Amino acid sequence: MDRQNCTEPGLRTPVYVVDENALRRNLEILAGVQQRTGCRILLAQKAFSMFRVYPLIGQYLAGATASGLFEAQLAYEEMPGKENHVFSPAFTPEEMARIVRICDHISFNSIAQLEAHRPAWQAAGVSVGLRVNPEHSTQEGHAIYDPCAPGSRLGIRRQDLPDTLPQGVEGLHFHTLCEQDAAPLVETFAAFEKSFGSYLPGLKWLNLGGGHHITRPGYDIAALEDLIRSIREKYDLAVYLEPGEAIALQAGTLITTVLDVVQAADMPVLILDTSAACHMPDVLEMPYRPPLYGAGLPGEKPCTCRLGSRTCLAGDVIGEYSFDVCPKVGDRLVFGDMAIYSMVKNNTFNGMPLPDIALRHPDGSCEVVRHFDYQDFKMRLS
Ligand SMILES: Cc1ncc(COP(=O)(O)O)c(C=O)c1O
Numbered sequence: 328m329d330r331q332n333c334t335e336p337g338l339r340t341p342v343y344v345v346d347e348n349a350l351r352r353n354l355e356i357l358a359g360v361q362q363r364t365g366c367r368i369l370l371a372q373k374a375f376s377m378f379r380v381y382p383l384i385g386q387y388l389a390g391a392t393a394s395g396l397f398e399a400q401l402a403y404e405e406m407p408g409k410e411n412h413v414f415s416p417a418f419t420p421e422e423m424a425r426i427v428r429i430c431d432h433i434s435f436n437s438i439a440q441l442e443a444h445r446p447a448w449q450a451a452g453v454s455v456g457l458r459v460n461p462e463h464s465t466q467e468g469h470a471i472y473d474p475c476a477p478g479s480r481l482g483i484r485r486q487d488l489p490d491t492l493p494q495g496v497e498g499l500h501f502h503t504l505c506e507q508d509a510a511p512l513v514e515t516f517a518a519f520e521k522s523f524g525s526y527l528p529g530l531k532w533l534n535l536g537g538g539h540h541i542t543r544p545g546y547d548i549a550a551l552e553d554l555i556r557s558i559r560e561k562y563d564l565a566v567y568l569e570p571g572e573a574i575a576l577q578a579g580t581l582i583t584t585v586l587d588v589v590q591a592a593d594m595p596v597l598i599l600d601t602s603a604a605c606h607m608p609d610v611l612e613m614p615y616r617p618p619l620y621g622a623g624l625p626g627e628k629p630c631t632c633r634l635g636s637r638t639c640l641a642g643d644v645i646g647e648y649s650f651d652v653c654p655k656v657g658d659r660l661v662f663g664d665m666a667i668y669s670m671v672k673n674n675t676f677n678g679m680p681l682p683d684i685a686l687r688h689p690d691g692s693c694e695v696v697r698h699f700d701y702q703d704f705k706m707r708l709s
Contacts, residue, residue: 333582333685333693340584340659341601341682345377345666348689349578353542354387357573360541360548361389364555366566369412371537372398374571374667378405379686379696384574385409392569393430396422403429412534412569414458414500416480418444427451434458434500434534437483438493449495454531456498458482463518465504465511471612472505485522492526498564499523502536506572509550512539516554527562534567541573572667579666580620581606581682585658586637594647595632597654602636604643605679607665608672611642618663622648634660638677675704 333344357368367389370381378401381391390410391402399413413426414434423444426433433448434456435441441455448455460482464475474481482501503515512535520527527533540546555566583601590596603610610617625631628649636643645662654660673681681699688694 333687333691336659338582338685338693338695339683339698340582341599341606341680342582342685342695343579343665343670343682344582344685344687344693345380345575345579346687347380347383348687350380350383350575350666353574353576353578354384356542356548357570358387360552360555360568364552364566365559366555366568367410369410369567369569370402370406370574371569371571372402373671374537375575376401376671377575377666377684377686377696379684381405388574389567396426399426399430412567414502420444420447423447427453432456432498432532434498436481438488441493441496445495454497455495456500456532456534457488457492457496458500458502459488459519459523460484461501461503461515461519461522463503463515465507465515469505469613473503475503488523488526490525496530498530498532498534499526500534500536502534502538502569504536504538506540507538508540508545509547509554513550513554516558527564530562530564532565532567533558533562534569537568537570537572539568539570539573540576541568541570542576543573575666577664579664579669581617581662581665581669583660583662585654585656585660587656588632588654591633595630595653596635597632597660598635598637599645599660600637600680601645601662601682602638602643602676602679603645604636604638604640605674605676606682607645607662607669608674609668610645616646617665619648620661620663622650622660625649636679638679640676675707678704680704 369390369392371392373394385406392412393399395415402411411430412432413430416436427447432454436458466473470476583599585597587598625647628651630653631649633647634645684697685693685695
């Protein structure tokens with residue numbers, strides 16, 4: 328498709344621009360952790376499924392992990408020859424028939440699921456594990472992202488496991504973190520080891536899940552590496568990490584255009600061609616305030632505006648930002664850190680167009696790798 332400069336007005340908005348250099352920087356950090364510890368790092372596709380860059384990711388990481396058949400199929404097609412893992416709270420028999428042909432590792436969320444699919448995975452020789460719940464929360468205030476929150480359906484609690492694991496189980500999996508440093512992982516592993524440590528001798532692998540912000544400046548990589556090395560030395564098994572965010576952290580922007588400026592009772596509101604509800608749902612779900620280049624906190628700069636969308640949802644507001652000069656119709660604004668949990672969560676509520684997806688190459692040129700149009704909206708309906 329067309330190549331142009333990523334800042335050129337000819338680039339249609341809204342558009343996600345993923346930066347290859349930034350991606351490589353993250354991947355080099357992760358490859359370093361693999362090299363120094365012997366662990367294996369997988370791309371959690373739920374966070375970032377821009378398959379155009381899977382060949383690049385595959386140069387650095389051991390493979391990918393999926394939340395179900397479709398992501399597994401994507402990794403199978405676009406990252407061929409690399410490890411392909413999958414975890415889901417439940418699989419249907421039809422899905423499993425395909426999964427055992429394309430995945431090398433499956434983690435089950437219950438013994439009932441493990442047994443229901445035993446004939447399929449056993450015949451195919453796939454390595455299977457169980458997801459467990461260490462029942463140790465290290466997150467505050469985000470129960471929606473905490474698989475150890477009371478009443479969680481994610482992972483088997485120790486009290487629900489027999490003293491000997493079902494025949495054929497080769498690994499254990501836990502995922503409990505969200506955007507966290509190494510210390511909560513060290514703490515969680517200690518809690519996990521206390522409850523589940525007796526299963527580890529004899530297992531082939533242990534998956535420490537995602538939520539590790541390894542590529543964030545200031546992340547304590549040495550502590551992570553010490554932990555991985557100590558697990559490998561003590562139990563002699565393969566250690567997997569499956570971060571999503573860390574792979575494309577700070578590696579993408581979302582460029583939007585101001586379509587109108589309306590005056591609300593308290594301040595001007597910019598009507599943008601992007602939407603929190605459709606293009607960055609985590610802004611409403613988490614909630615969080617995405618970084619906006621050149622803008623400050625409300626009141627910090629002379630002109631404070633609310634940034635809103637053109638959907639009908641009154642709450643489809645991205646936040647309040649201040650500017651040196653009030654933005655006007657036709658201006659472009661650039662949100663930061665928009666590669667992760669953005670395009671994978673998109674929807675076309677109100678018939679909103681999906682943002683294009685572009686790749687900024689190391690020479691600065693911008694390649695629009697995907698343009699969406701009316702057909703993409705229509706094909707999901709009937
Ligand atoms: C099982 C599992 N693995 C990996 C991840 C990736 O987490 P993150 O993108 O926060 O690193 C998640 C996120 O929800 C998950 O549920």
